[in-house]
Amino acid sequence: MHIMEGYLPASHAALWTAAAVPFVGIGLARTAKRVKNESMDVVAFGAVAAFTFVLSALKIPSVGGSSSHPVGVTLGSVLVGASVMPVITFAVLLFQALFIAHGGLSTLGANCFAMGVVGAYASAFAYLGLKRVGAGRNVRIFVAALAANVGTYATTSFQLGLAFPDQTGGVLSSFFTFLAIFAPSQLPLMVVEGLFTVLVVRAMPLGADPAPCSPERVV
Amino acid sequence: MKKKQVLVALGIGFVVFMLATVLALMPINGADDLAANAVLRITPGYEPWANHGYQPAVIVAALIMGLQAGIGMFVGVLLVMWYRNRKQHKAADANAAPPGN
Numbered sequence: 001m002h003i004m005e006g007y008l009p010a011s012h013a014a015l016w017t018a019a020a021v022p023f024v025g026i027g028l029a030r031t032a033k034r035v036k037n038e039s040m041d042v043v044a045f046g047a048v049a050a051f052t053f054v055l056s057a058l059k060i061p062s063v064g065g066s067s068s069h070p071v072g073v074t075l076g077s078v079l080v081g082a083s084v085m086p087v088i089t090f091a092v093l094l095f096q097a098l099f100i101a102h103g104g105l106s107t108l109g110a111n112c113f114a115m116g117v118v119g120a121y122a123s124a125f126a127y128l129g130l131k132r133v134g135a136g137r138n139v140r141i142f143v144a145a146l147a148a149n150v151g152t153y154a155t156t157s158f159q160l161g162l163a164f165p166d167q168t169g170g171v172l173s174s175f176f177t178f179l180a181i182f183a184p185s186q187l188p189l190m191v192v193e194g195l196f197t198v199l200v201v202r203a204m205p206l207g208a209d210p211a212p213c214s215p216e217r218v219v
Numbered sequence: 220m221k222k223k224q225v226l227v228a229l230g231i232g233f234v235v236f237m238l239a240t241v242l243a244l245m246p247i248n249g250a251d252d253l254a255a256n257a258v259l260r261i262t263p264g265y266e267p268w269a270n271h272g273y274q275p276a277v278i279v280a281a282l283i284m285g286l287q288a289g290i291g292m293f294v295g296v297l298l299v300m301w302y303r304n305r306k307q308h309k310a311a312d313a314n315a316a317p318p319g320n
Contacts, residue, residue, distance in 0.1 A: 003251070004251055004252075004254075004255050005270055006268050007254075009268070041302075043301055043302050043305070044298075044302065047295050047299055050291045050298060051291065052291075054291035054295060057284045057288035058242060059284065066250050067242075067248070068250040095287070099275075100280045100284060101271040101280065103251075106268075156254075160254060164258050167261075177257060182250050203303075204299055204303070
């Protein structure tokens with residue numbers, strides 16, 4: 001899901017851009033540092049970036065006659081760490097804004113914050129939380145994908161609700177209106193993304209646990 | 220990287236290209252469009268203050284999305300195979316190393 005070009009007032013667009021920029025900057029610096037000191041596998045990083053492009057390009061029809069895209073950030077959060085995902089998400093969203101008029105440059109910061117920051121960290125923390133309680137790896141990855149989708153669409157709904165409060169119900173009512181719009185398409189997509197992510201991680205023989213997803217690499 | 224693995228990655232990439240293109244061409248409202256309509260319903264008179272400047276034809280946008288997905292899948296599958304090959308070689312090297320090394 002993307003907020004379309006011009007569909008956030010300029011002040012809100014600037015606010016969300018300011019919120020996203022530090023995460024993209026820190027992500028770039030950390031990626032460069034980890035590649036340099038070889039604590040991040042560049043092949044895994046490349047695969048994660050490629051699959052994020054794939055998932056974000058799939059317009060999947062869903063119940064209720066609407067369609068949407070998987071967010072695609074879970075694989076990266078689990079394999080290379082959430083702090084890297086704002087960078088990859090920014091690249092994907094920029095590509096789509098420039099070449100297929102999806103999302104937009106004015107809403108790039110807001111969309112990047114929802115998917116690349118909230119979505120990525122929600123999936124990483126869900127993964128780590130389940131690891132702590134001893135859940136199996138496949139369950140952790142699947143639930144992490146659900147968390148990424150819920151985090152992303154709740155944030156997008158909040159961004160829109162804040163910008164366009166309902167005249168009677170205010171921000172909260174508007175927030176639920178947008179949630180209700182996204183839910184029918186996004187709920188089934190969560191399941192698709194969860195299964196896809198489990199399959200890809202299983203194809204990469206990382207051992208019992210995808211080692212990169214450790215707390216020090218998440219933040 | 221074996222030639223067969225590259226061909227498999229190409230095949231999977233092509234299938235995903237076709238799938239993504241067909242999906243993008245299906246005349247279904249996106250959730251993004253529904254949200255934009257809701258904005259106009261909640262705030263009558265709101266006019267988007269920015270626009271893309273150009274809107275690619277439906278078929279062009281669908282093909283770009285298809286290429287994005289297809290090339291991404293090709294590269295992704297290729298890298299996963301490379302990763303697996305490297306892991307297997309490392310394991311083979313470790314097994315072949317004489318004890319004490």
